[in-house]
Amino acid sequence: MGRNRSFDETQVLESAMHAFRRHGYAGISIKQLEEATGLSSGSLYNAYGDKEGLFRAAMAFYVDGYVAGRIEAHAGPVATLEDLEQLFLTLFREPMTDGNGCLVVNSTMEFGTQGSPAEEAMARSFDLVTAGIHGVLRREIEPERSAAEADKLLLLYHGILVFSRAGRFDEGFEDAVRSQFDILRQSRDRFRSRQQTTQKEE
Amino acid sequence: MGRNRSFDETQVLESAMHAFRRHGYAGISIKQLEEATGLSSGSLYNAYGDKEGLFRAAMAFYVDGYVAGRIEAHAGPVATLEDLEQLFLTLFREPMTDGNGCLVVNSTMEFGTQGSPAEEAMARSFDLVTAGIHGVLRREIEPERSAAEADKLLLLYHGILVFSRAGRFDEGFEDAVRSQFDILRQSRDRFRSRQQTTQKEE
């Protein structure tokens, strides 16, 4: 059954992913992808079919490895406001500060709605983040305000990714995040004491 | 002194701007730009030098006409929280809902930090929006919280532009915006009554 692949697939996808993150899909050539991955175009085409196939693979790699992992760690089924706050604060630390932004959001902005090679990965990633944030708030604050507050955080999160890519990292943004989570914690405290009061009455 | 230009420059820039908005810079070809603008490549090159020149012109056109106009109208030197809220709510109405997003933010995500042909226009646009939002909040709410709340709104605003381009317009986002402005209005009320109290004491 012929020889085995001699390159490290993970390493190739990692390199390709960073290259796409930096230059976008239309903005990078096969030649640049050869340089980035260390593979010849022959091998790339053999392994991934075409440029779009490599892009899809890099997207899936990114969503599985980076997005899903971060959401599990900071916005999983038992995550608290404090965990979620950490999710936001990691956006201000390595490796998110290299100025190349998030592959999913970059690709979203490049392709828009109309049939993009990134469509499924994009949808999956947005669903993960949305569900994670909404889940935490549903557990932590009063139900009437939870959806609106979750949406605010969702928008805040993606706003940060825009400024990250723009290289415009005001120090204030971190304060803005902390201040918003402080407000949510106050909300949680009120919610909890009200719950206790209700319990006593029963 | 030779003949005059026979095309409507405004109309050409408007078409080019929408084409760039839709396809990005790297994603659109001169041929497509000929179709979009109705001009032959000869005329385009004569008028704008090259593809990058046309892009710069389209960017400047967009920032001058759209961004600056909207900021003046809703976040000028005498704008209130209500005016600013309108700025946000217009993002949910025509013509911002065509799924092509904002040329400035799209281009930011395409090029990132490193020397982009959109650099000056991008910087000007971000400065306009930032200054407008911070200006309103500085006037309307208590100084200690004004910067953080302005940054929150700034991030919220750009988050909306991401979801707009993604074609993922949850109805909840509009509620999220309104709820945030309701909170800011409460903040303004407290700030004003405190100011009155202080005045009486003097």
Place this chain on the structure above:
DNA sequence: GTAATTTTAGAATGTGTATTTTAAAATGAG
């Protein structure tokens, strides 16, 4: 060890790209 099969690198291919050139048509200035 042999045969089948895959990977691999690099050359080859054809298409699409941005851009320049060409020459004719248009039109403003004197």
Place this chain on the structure above:
DNA sequence: CTCATTTTAAAATACACATTCTAAAATTAC
């Protein structure tokens, strides 16, 4: 009216691009 200059459209150019082909090297299964 005439001349100078510009716009314009279309053909021409040169290059970069994604992709395919080729043949050799590698390596697994038997």
